[in-house]
Amino acid sequence: MDTIKSNFEKIANLARQDGAKVEMLVSGGEELSIGYQKKKLDSFESTQSQMAGIRVILGASQGYAYTENLNDESLLRTYRDALANAKTVQKQGATVSLMAPKAITPMSNLYNVQDVPMNKKLDIARLLEEQCLEKDPRISAVPYSGYSEVSSFKRILNSEGMDQEFKQNYYSGYAYPLAKDGESSKMDGEGFFARSFDDIKVSEVTEKGVKKAVSRLNATKLTTGNYAVVIDRDQFSTVLQMIYSYFSAKQVDEGKSLFKGKLGQKIASDKFQLLDDPFEARGTATRPFDDEGAPSQKTVLFENGVLKNLLTNLEYAHKMNLPHTSHGRRSPASQLEIAPTNLVVAKGTKSLQDLLASQTKVVHLTEFAGGLHAGFKESTGDFSMPAEGFLYENGKCVGPIDQFVMSGNVLELLRDIEDLGNDYNKPGSSMICPDVLIKSLSFAGA
Known part of the structure; x- marks a missing residue:
């Protein structure tokens, strides 16, 4: 039985009686982290989490609440809290819409859970430190190293009939060795990100990390x-982090963006081309839909130095008469904002x-x-x-x-x-x- 869906349907029925619209964002997953220090297992942590965030819309007003308990009583209580918050806000303006269901591009390549023996995972964590210490006598320690794996899901349901879900998993790790030569000491490192365990190359990571640390000595x-x-x-x-928020139509509308009034203008070098690409598998912000359930799409931000687009969610696309670019962003515990996915410089x-x-x-x-x-x-x-x-x-x-x-x-x-x-x-x-x-x-x- 799909208890999340059945519990949400109860909430959606209540919202209709209250003259409101409602959306529920559910996310969670599992994470494993392993670290070695001085060639001994130093940390081993396995966690599970889940959370539901409810957004209630009353005209132009929005209210939010969240819970880590997904049973029906807790979700109903969370809905009532969000409804009360929406009534408290009393915002004037155009009615805020919820996303109607639309087909999304499947991204099955994001989720590929493998049955990897624990001893192999421990080996990765151990070797990230051990190989750094062995590769150069100037490496005195590896203060930061570790292996982790994440498996997560996100699901969005709303009173317009939306019910979208996607899952993803990946493996990551890092090694930051400390190099010393006389009075000079420098730390640098390297990491990895892989969607398949078989693609992890520890020797490449440690070799690059050691090389980077040693090369900075005696600066x-x-x-x-x-x-x-x-x-x-x-x-x-x-x-890119400096200009990250400037693309948000909300930031522009509030006068907080240096891109205000510059849409369609040449404000960068002819050489600068920038694309927002939620389908780019190398990126960590890859996803088939945004946090309103809108299907993902590529968006050209800069073309030959010209600012071509701002990023919007449903509300600000309507408010500012801009294309809807599907860039609603929130967690269950936060309010809806606008943010890029994977920014790709040509x-x-x-x-x-x-x-x-x-x-x-x-x-x-x-x-x-x-x-x-x-x-x-x-x-x-x-x-x-x-x-x-x-x-x-x-x-x-x-x-x-x-x-x-x-x-x-x-x-x-x-x-x-x-x-x-x-x-x-x-x-x-x-x-x-x-x-x-x-x-x-x-x-x-x-």
Whole structure:
């Protein structure tokens, strides 16, 4: 018996009597995490979770509530809480709609549960640390390493007859070794993301992780000045995170987006092409429908530097007379927002070495040391962020550099894109990027 459906039908009948519309988002799954430290099993955690979030619509007003108990009494109580919240909001405006049922593109490749013996999983976790320690005598420890696997589901039901569900599973892991040479110590690492256990390549992960950590030893300070910079394919995602929220039609409507009034305008380099692709299997935000149940679709965001589209959910597509792009985003415990799925920057034709040899001096930026919180101002697009990397002169690596701050404005950075690399970052991110050459940025160093 489908108890989730039968329990929701009771709620939908109550909503009709109350003159309301109702939607229920149910998600949950299982996760296993294993970690080794000093060649001994350090952590082993297996968890299960499930949660239901109810959204009630009364005209223009919306109310939310959630529960981790999916029995009928708890769900009915959660509905009443959401209804009370909707009555409290008393928002004026156009009636908010729920998504009517529509056919979705099946994505069976997202769910491929395999019967893998536990000893093999333990081996992966053990080898992630062990191989790093064995590959180079300068590796003194592996402070962060681990293996995990996730199996999850999401289901959406509403009083318009919607009932959609999808499942996915994946395997992931990482190893971040600490390298030491005299007074110099640096940590870096590598990870993996695989939808099949057979695709896990531990030796590749540990070899790359060790190489990255060791290569950063004995870094020197960068001389203050303006430099051409190649933002590494694994780091350009930080730039996309800066503009992530600007695509939301809700943010534009509220005056919080720097893209307000710029739809259809050229605001980036001709070289910059950006696609939102919920079907991209390398990405972690892959899904057949959004969190309102709307079928997923690809959306061109930038084409030859022109801002082509904003992202919408059902409400803001109607409110702002924009195409409905199926980008409603929420968890059972949160309110409905708008957010991208997998952001894919189109590749160029140049190798990384070609980009690094394109100017007399080029900084290869391989790490934003503090992330966005270290110095990005969303309201203006200005950033001033600590970073690390390597200095190249005439295409040859001079050596690692650190203790510098890169400053600029994210919209100016997009306009100053000179070229892009011909290879993507590894799977396991919702932001799929090549190496990107920027004409000039300001660096504060020694």
